[in-house]
Amino acid sequence: xxxxxxxxxxxxxxxxxxxxxxxxxxxxxxxxxxxxxxxxxxxxxxxxxxxxxxxxxxxxxxxxxxxxxxxxxxxxxxxxxxxxxxxxxxxxxxxxxxxxxxxxxxxxxxxxxxxxxxxxxxxxxxxxxxxxxxxxxxxxxxxxxxxxxxxxxxxxxxxxxxxxxxxxxxxxxxxxxxxxxxxxxxxxxxxxxxxxxxxxxxxxxxxxxxxxxxxxxxxxxxxxxxxxxxxxxxxxxxxxxxxxxxxxxxxxxxxxxxxxxxxxxxx
Numbered sequence: 001x002x003x004x005x006x007x008x009x010x011x012x013x014x015x016x017x018x019x020x021x022x023x024x025x026x027x028x029x030x031x032x033x034x035x036x037x038x039x040x041x042x043x044x045x046x047x048x049x050x051x052x053x054x055x056x057x058x059x060x061x062x063x064x065x066x067x068x069x070x071x072x073x074x075x076x077x078x079x080x081x082x083x084x085x086x087x088x089x090x091x092x093x094x095x096x097x098x099x100x101x102x103x104x105x106x107x108x109x110x111x112x113x114x115x116x117x118x119x120x121x122x123x124x125x126x127x128x129x130x131x132x133x134x135x136x137x138x139x140x141x142x143x144x145x146x147x148x149x150x151x152x153x154x155x156x157x158x159x160x161x162x163x164x165x166x167x168x169x170x171x172x173x174x175x176x177x178x179x180x181x182x183x184x185x186x187x188x189x190x191x192x193x194x195x196x197x198x199x200x201x202x203x204x205x206x207x208x209x210x211x212x213x214x215x216x217x218x219x220x221x222x223x224x225x226x227x228x229x230x231x232x233x234x235x236x237x238x239x240x241x242x243x244x245x246x247x248x249x250x251x252x253x254x255x256x257x258x259x260x261x262x263x264x265x266x267x
Contacts, residue, residue: 024155025082025086025155025157025158026079027079028079028082034078038070039067041070042074043060043067046063046070049063052218053249054236055236073260079157082127085126086127086158086161087156087160087161087193087196088197089126089127090158090160090193091194092118092122093118093132094185094189096117097111097113098182098187099114100113100114101179102179102183107172107179107182111145112135112136112139115132115135116132118132134148135148146165146168146172149164149168149169150166153166167182168182171185210260210262214259
């Protein structure tokens with residue numbers, strides 16, 4: 001059942017259908033072109049591994065789960081990148097809204113004006129521009145702003161967005177110095193998101209080094225194949241060689257996944 005659900009999540013979804021409803025940023029769904037492109041990459045990678053480890057294209061069939069694993073990893077990567085964009089644009093939104101509150105705008109008008117600023121900054125097709133269109137529609141339908149922000153926090157999958165939405169909701173219910181509370185919360189949330197962004201920038205070089213290290217075994221073997229032809233022939237076409245290469249493939253995949261976990265630090 002879990003495997004079938006995983007495959008269902010990998011199947012492409014219409015971007016138009018996603019735009020008609022509030023998108024859930026916790027899960028990324030491929031569009032048709034993305035699915036075709038990354039599926040082709042996954043199958044190509046599987047063919048290369050089958051030839052590299054077994055010198056047989058017949059090995060592609062039992063190795064097809066690697067293509068599914070590749071799609072899942074790409075899906076996680078794209079989903080994380082989308083959440084990072086959302087967090088960055090949300091930071092600019094709430095800082096602009098806090099500036100509007102300081103200028104004397106009402107809370108709703110401050111967010112609407114901030115949405116226009118963010119749309120000019122990131123473009124009409126940006127994540128936050130789409131969210132602001134949903135927010136404007138909700139305000140016209142008399143939906144409370146705090147309810148829409150809570151919904152965004154729930155859908156975002158970003159802790160800082162959810163925390164701000166909760167603080168905003170409490171401030172709206174409690175009244176009092178609401179503007180001061182929102183400005184302070186906006187400043188703290190903006191600082192946290194900026195620190196997270198700086199940490200990810202620092203880790204970018206380590207992730208690049210990790211990708212290079214993942215290629216080293218292939219480069220070494222390719223070098224030996226060119227300089228010492230026939231050196232690895234004993235490992236192909238016989239049961240003992242197939243067993244050894246299968247163990248090597250398992251060790252490589254374990255190292256690949258472990259190295260990804262090491263550099264994938266949640267901030």
